[in-house]
Amino acid sequence: MESAADPSLLPSIIFTTAAQLVDCVDKKLLVLLRDGRKLIGILRSFDQYANLVLQDTIERIIVEQMYSDIERGVYIVRGENVVLVGEIDPEKEDRVQLKEVSLDEIYAAQQNEIDNHKRQELTKNSKLIDIGFFIDSQQEDMY
Amino acid sequence: MLPLTLLNTSQGHPMLVELKSGETLNGHLVNCDAWMNLTLKEVVQTNSDGTRFFRLPECYVRGNNIKYLRVPDEVLEIAREKNQQQREEHRKVSQPQRGGYNRQYSGSGQRGGGYQRNRGSANIGRGGGQFQRGGRSAQQY
Numbered sequence: 001m002e003s004a005a006d007p008s009l010l011p012s013i014i015f016t017t018a019a020q021l022v023d024c025v026d027k028k029l030l031v032l033l034r035d036g037r038k039l040i041g042i043l044r045s046f047d048q049y050a051n052l053v054l055q056d057t058i059e060r061i062i063v064e065q066m067y068s069d070i071e072r073g074v075y076i077v078r079g080e081n082v083v084l085v086g087e088i089d090p091e092k093e094d095r096v097q098l099k100e101v102s103l104d105e106i107y108a109a110q111q112n113e114i115d116n117h118k119r120q121e122l123t124k125n126s127k128l129i130d131i132g133f134f135i136d137s138q139q140e141d142m143y
Numbered sequence: 144m145l146p147l148t149l150l151n152t153s154q155g156h157p158m159l160v161e162l163k164s165g166e167t168l169n170g171h172l173v174n175c176d177a178w179m180n181l182t183l184k185e186v187v188q189t190n191s192d193g194t195r196f197f198r199l200p201e202c203y204v205r206g207n208n209i210k211y212l213r214v215p216d217e218v219l220e221i222a223r224e225k226n227q228q229q230r231e232e233h234r235k236v237s238q239p240q241r242g243g244y245n246r247q248y249s250g251s252g253q254r255g256g257g258y259q260r261n262r263g264s265a266n267i268g269r270g271g272g273q274f275q276r277g278g279r280s281a282q283q284y
Contacts, residue, residue: 035165035210044219051146051179055219074219076146076212078179081163 018050018079024087029054032083036142038062039075040088050079061106063113067098068106083143144226150175150212152222158183159213160204165191168202179206 015022024043031039031052041057054075061068101109125135144152153172160168160181170186186199 033210045145045149047145047147053146053149053219055216072213073216074214076150076214078206078209078211080207081210 018046018048021046021050021052021085024085028088028090028093030086030088031077032085032143033077034081034083034141034143039072039077040069041072041075043085047079050082050085052077052079052082052085061110062098063106063109065098066101066106066109067096068101068103070103083141144222147175147177147179148226149214149218149222150179152225153212153214153218156215156218158215161210161212162204162208163210164208165210167193168204170199170202173201176206179209180204181206181209 014020021043025045027043029041029043031041031054033039038060039054039057040060041054044053044055046052052075054077055073057072057075058069059072061070128135150172154174155171157169157171160170160183162168167189168183168186169189170183173182173184175181181204182201183204184201186202188197188199188202189195
């Protein structure tokens with residue numbers, strides 16, 4: 001392709017749909033789900049709904065500057081739940097500025113974060129109600 | 144192979160299905176369709192907190208409620224093998240046609256030769272025609 005030779009040129013066909021995932025097949029990706037989960041795995045296939053097949057997947061839980069990985073294996077992710085897909089640069093991968101901690105630690109930190117978030121939401125909602133807003137829905141997206 | 148093809152090959156295998164609500168279902172896949180609707184058997188349902196478990200002999204999941212599915216690693220291998228098998232079968236089916244076509248196309252001279260050899264005495268006229276044709280082709284060369 002010409003674009004490979006000259007990065008200033010745009011590729012002749014720009015896919016703006018799930019088709020642009022072709023470049024990501026067999027590469028290591030980070031997939032962010034709507035519930036906030038981060039999956040890191042090798043993309044093996046996808047379809048028009050951006051349903052994904054991930055192999056050798058790990059789930060990475062990140063809380064502030066800490067992280068922990070859980071081995072998960074093969075995933076079929078339903079496309080609707082995907083927020084973003086990003087390719088991981090294997091060279092830069094090791095230079096993560098996060099500290100790896102044990103699962104127990106990360107779960108505790110995560111629970112703490114969730115509790116804090118809930119508390120914030122409650123205060124925010126009660127303040128909103130005070131000034132005359134009506135709260136009829138809960139925040140569903142956690143990412 | 145496509146995600147739904149992989150799902151199809153997972154039939155009969157154990158899998159974990161997480162719903163958008165966070166509930167999980169652990170069971171053996173019985174059947175599935177193009178909408179990702181599933182039927183599972185021998186299911187353990189877990190609530191979204193992971194605190195309560197329910198045993199269900201079988202269950203039906205409407206595809207739109209699914210967040211993701213986790214399948215055993217072997218299923219990918221099986222799917223790959225099946226895919227390759229299908230390709231080979233496809234090749235086997237499509238090759239004889241091509242072969243037949245080629246034989247007709249390029250082998251006409253040979254068959255003509257066969258005609259001559261077998262029936263040359265019976266079809267003198269045709270034999271002559273072929274002779275002429277042979278001559279023409281000789282001129283061409």
